[in-house]
Amino acid sequence: MFYHFDRTRVAGQSESESFLVGTILPRLTGGRFLIDYPFIMNRNPHVAVVGATGAVGIEMIKTLEKRNFPVGKLTLLASARSAGKQLNFKGQDITVQELTKDSFAGIDIALFSAGGSISKEFAPIAARAGCVVVDNSSAFRQDPDVPLVVPEINAADVKKHKGIIANPNCTTAITLMALYPLHQAFGVKRIFASSYQAVSGTGAKAIEELERQVSQVVNRQPVTKEVYPHQIAFNVLPQVDSFLPSGYTKEEMKMENEGRKIMHHAAFKASVTCVRVPVYRSHSIAVSAEFEKPVSLETARAVLKKAPGLDVVDEPANQKYPMPLFTSEKYNCEVGRLRLDCALDNGLCFWVSGDQLLKGAALNAVQIAEELVK
Numbered sequence: 014m015f016y017h018f019d020r021t022r023v024a025g026q027s028e029s030e031s032f033l034v035g036t037i038l039p040r041l042t043g044g045r046f047l048i049d050y051p052f053i054m055n056r057n058p059h060v061a062v063v064g065a066t067g068a069v070g071i072e073m074i075k076t077l078e079k080r081n082f083p084v085g086k087l088t089l090l091a092s093a094r095s096a097g098k099q100l101n102f103k104g105q106d107i108t109v110q111e112l113t114k115d116s117f118a119g120i121d122i123a124l125f126s127a128g129g130s131i132s133k134e135f136a137p138i139a140a141r142a143g144c145v146v147v148d149n150s151s152a153f154r155q156d157p158d159v160p161l162v163v164p165e166i167n168a169a170d171v172k173k174h175k176g177i178i179a180n181p182n183c184t185t186a187i188t189l190m191a192l193y194p195l196h197q198a199f200g201v202k203r204i205f206a207s208s209y210q211a212v213s214g215t216g217a218k219a220i221e222e223l224e225r226q227v228s229q230v231v232n233r234q235p236v237t238k239e240v241y242p243h244q245i246a247f248n249v250l251p252q253v254d255s256f257l258p259s260g261y262t263k264e265e266m267k268m269e270n271e272g273r274k275i276m277h278h279a280a281f282k283a284s285v286t287c288v289r290v291p292v293y294r295s296h297s298i299a300v301s302a303e304f305e306k307p308v309s310l311e312t313a314r315a316v317l318k319k320a321p322g323l324d325v326v327d328e329p330a331n332q333k334y335p336m337p338l339f340t341s342e343k344y345n346c347e348v349g350r351l352r353l354d355c356a357l358d359n360g361l362c363f364w365v366s367g368d369q370l371l372k373g374a375a376l377n378a379v380q381i382a383e384e385l386v387k
């Protein structure tokens with residue numbers, strides 16, 4: 014049996030001042046715990062970062078600070094391995110605590126980035142404790158009760174949340190930053206795409222693996238593998254995530270499935286090959302998109318120049334185009350290599366690059382949290 018709370022939280026009041034209204038209604042929800050409206054977020058919320066010591070978690074802490082998110086209190090959670098470790102936020106050292114079922118009392122917003130199994134287990138517990146979860150894993154992205162949000166595209170969906178909001182797949186989010194404005198102008202039918210995904214997309218251990226393997230190769234030592242099935246240094250791996258019976262990987266199908274949900278475009282089709290490359294940070298995607306309406310380069314460029322969160326870097330004559338080295342640690346994604354597709358009717362090719370730890374994870378999650386406190 015699960016419980017359905019009608020909860021109201023009063024703007025500007027702390028958790029202790031906030032209160033529950035209505036009755037607790039027993040409700041079978043297939044395992045989901047739902048919070049009904051009206052839901053008013055504390056303006057200075059108590060925020061928890063779950064997975065605070067990971068590649069995304071560290072960026073979440075930095076992003077909360079850099080964007081001056083109105084954090085009332087910050088709680089940092091990770092596994093027992095990290096309990097006691099200290100991380101800095103706004104000049105103060107905060108001690109990391111072990112994540113447990115009791116971690117969420119008094120917390121308003123929990124930013125989860127500790128993997129799908131942790132999200133599946135703890136996000137419903139957090140929602141039941143009354144906080145809104147912004148989840149970076151794929152655990153809830155296709156759940157009809159869970160909004161999947163890129164704020165520049167479908168910020169209004171945040172309001173439909175029932176305790177959990179999902180952050181999209183990083184490659185999908187970065188691609189949509191350029192594709193969605195073009196879709197609004199020309200109506201996208203389908204895309205063919207290849208991704209060039211950085212090792213930090215796999216987490217902190219993969220960054221160490223690339224660093225170690227580069228050193229091993231350069232020093233003519235035997236190469237050791239822990240994270241990827243093959244050597245990633247001086248190589249590219251045409252596999253991201255596990256294979257499906259169709260021959261695509263799970264990662265590759267996220268573009269179509271998540272793209273449909275975020276763009277509210279049920280007929281959108283995407284054929285994608287995802288490739289891991291020996292780059293530390295920032296994913297890049299080569300896209301050929303086919304549209305309903307005829308495309309002009311001039312209009313496409315004008316549309317992309319106006320798009321929020323996106324910079325057009327497209328001066329082929331001067332060898333200027335987006336590159337992961339230069340989109341790393343940058344909030345905006347970059348698009349370039351714009352050209353009419355020579356093999357598709359109404360087709361446009363482009364190359365988009367963005368920091369997947371930021372727009373593909375931490376930044377997008379904090380932007381969602383910003384929508385919650387608006």
Ligand SMILES: NC(=O)c1ccc[n+]([C@@H]2O[C@H](COP(=O)([O-])OP(=O)(O)OC[C@H]3O[C@@H](n4cnc5c(N)ncnc54)[C@H](OP(=O)(O)O)[C@@H]3O)[C@@H](O)[C@H]2O)c1
Pocket residue numbers: 063064065066067068069070090091092093094095096112125126127128129131149150151181182183213214215216217218369370373374
């Ligand atoms: N990396 C990206 O670019 C990216 C982009 C979008 C989404 N995501 C998603 O974000 C999540 C985290 O990715 P990441 O790259 O940050 O991974 P990561 O660097 O491996 O970090 C994992 C984090 O989860 C914590 N954790 C692991 N097991 C735990 C447990 N049993 N209880 C509590 N905390 C636990 C780790 O804590 P310890 O340090 O204590 O082990 C660490 O803080 C994943 O779901 C991933 O799919 C990642």
